[in-house]
Amino acid sequence: MNRQLKNCPKCGKLFVFTTREICPECAQKEDDEFNVVREYILENPAANIDEVSKATGISPSKILKFLREGRLMLSPNHVNLILQCESCGEPILTGRLCKKCAARLEQEMRGKMHTRRIKGDEDTKGRMYTLERLKNRNR
Numbered sequence: 001m002n003r004q005l006k007n008c009p010k011c012g013k014l015f016v017f018t019t020r021e022i023c024p025e026c027a028q029k030e031d032d033e034f035n036v037v038r039e040y041i042l043e044n045p046a047a048n049i050d051e052v053s054k055a056t057g058i059s060p061s062k063i064l065k066f067l068r069e070g071r072l073m074l075s076p077n078h079v080n081l082i083l084q085c086e087s088c089g090e091p092i093l094t095g096r097l098c099k100k101c102a103a104r105l106e107q108e109m110r111g112k113m114h115t116r117r118i119k120g121d122e123d124t125k126g127r128m129y130t131l132e133r134l135k136n137r138n139r
């Protein structure tokens with residue numbers, strides 16, 4: 001028999017340690033909270049974590065903990081819950097930018113590279129000097 005008594009880190013009560021780090025009472029409470037969150041997310045896939053927290057009364061950190069523990073699974077419908085595009089705030093499933101911003105940034109990068117290449121040609125050939133001067137005058 002390998003029964004181990006532990007103090008519940010949540011309520012301090014002594015309990016028989018099994019697989020959970022918390023006492024059965026607290027575990028039950030956490031399960032209830034988990035179910036509330038899960039149900040709310042299922043019904044409101046577009047809600048973000050703040051909205052879920054407000055609606056369920058469960059702190060965002062706890063919701064994140066459920067997610068990190070892998071108990072709460074996100075489907076593509078749950079894009080708002082965790083990640084937002086760093087550029088425009090659009091909900092995303094993975095990475096740091098939404099597709100739109102990623103494409104835009106890539107285009108900007110390409111545009112810059114393109115300009116640089118043309119300028120390089122000017123420098124080496126020295127033919128566009130006049131045009132460049134005209135452009136500057138019009139500025």
Ligand SMILES: [Zn+2]
Nearest residue numbers: 008011023026
């Ligand atoms: Zn407890």
Ligand SMILES: [Zn+2]
Nearest residue numbers: 085088098101
């Ligand atoms: Zn974006």
